[in-house]
Amino acid sequence: MRNLWQPFYLVEEVMQTITDLLNVREAAEQRRSIRSYEPESIPRADLAEILRVAGLAPSAFNLQPWRFVVVETPEVRAKLSEAAYNQKQVRSAPAVLVLYTDMKDTLENVDEVLHPGMDAAAGAAARKTILNSFASKGEAEREAWGAEQGNIALGYLLLAAEAHGYQTSPMLGFDAEAVKRLLGLPDHVRIPVLVAIGKGTEEGFPHHRHPADRIVRTA
Numbered sequence: 001m002r003n004l005w006q007p008f009y010l011v012e013e014v015m016q017t018i019t020d021l022l023n024v025r026e027a028a029e030q031r032r033s034i035r036s037y038e039p040e041s042i043p044r045a046d047l048a049e050i051l052r053v054a055g056l057a058p059s060a061f062n063l064q065p066w067r068f069v070v071v072e073t074p075e076v077r078a079k080l081s082e083a084a085y086n087q088k089q090v091r092s093a094p095a096v097l098v099l100y101t102d103m104k105d106t107l108e109n110v111d112e113v114l115h116p117g118m119d120a121a122a123g124a125a126a127r128k129t130i131l132n133s134f135a136s137k138g139e140a141e142r143e144a145w146g147a148e149q150g151n152i153a154l155g156y157l158l159l160a161a162e163a164h165g166y167q168t169s170p171m172l173g174f175d176a177e178a179v180k181r182l183l184g185l186p187d188h189v190r191i192p193v194l195v196a197i198g199k200g201t202e203e204g205f206p207h208h209r210h211p212a213d214r215i216v217r218t219a
Contacts, residue, residue: 032204167200
């Protein structure tokens with residue numbers, strides 16, 4: 001299977017100036033879960049920018065345990081659809097983003113997430129704090145923690161896609177172990193969500209959300 005990460009490390013495309021991006025409020029109000037898409041592929045530069053913005057999400061200790069696989073090849077999407085219980089958006093969308101989290105990789109490379117503005121002493125202290133925080137946790141607990149952090153990146157991803165004019169459908173219904181085997185992912189990683197992305201061909205249902213006074217209280 002070809003390396004689905006490689007284009008995002010090697011392609012240096014200059015984004016066209018986009019003057020009609022939605023702001024955060026507009027993207028949130030406009031976003032719908034869409035299950036039918038135009039077949040045209042998404043420009044590489046657009047995908048790269050959406051994923052760059054998703055990667056700006058905050059995380060505890062700045063650990064950023066999220067990783068992404070971009071599934072575009074029709075043959076791979078067909079197999080992914082089987083692992084996702086044949087949800088039609090996996091076959092319909094030109095790309096599916098597999099968001100997974102990998103705390104093992106994150107902790108083995110913890111120096112990558114230490115802020116370069118720290119002096120040597122501060123960096124060493126931060127490194128010790130991070131490693132000590134997870135030293136008593138087992139692999140399953142560490143990976144579950146990372147998956148929770150991954151949902152923060154998911155929120156950024158959905159809004160970034162909508163702001164750039166693409167619709168999405170986040171999916172929780174899939175066989176995670178089958179997805180790992182298909183994409184060659186390590187056994188220990190977690191997959192919080194699959195996200196179909198493309199130009200939608202349906203409007204989707206309008207929002208039906210709780211009003212703020214139903215979900216907010218003061219203390």
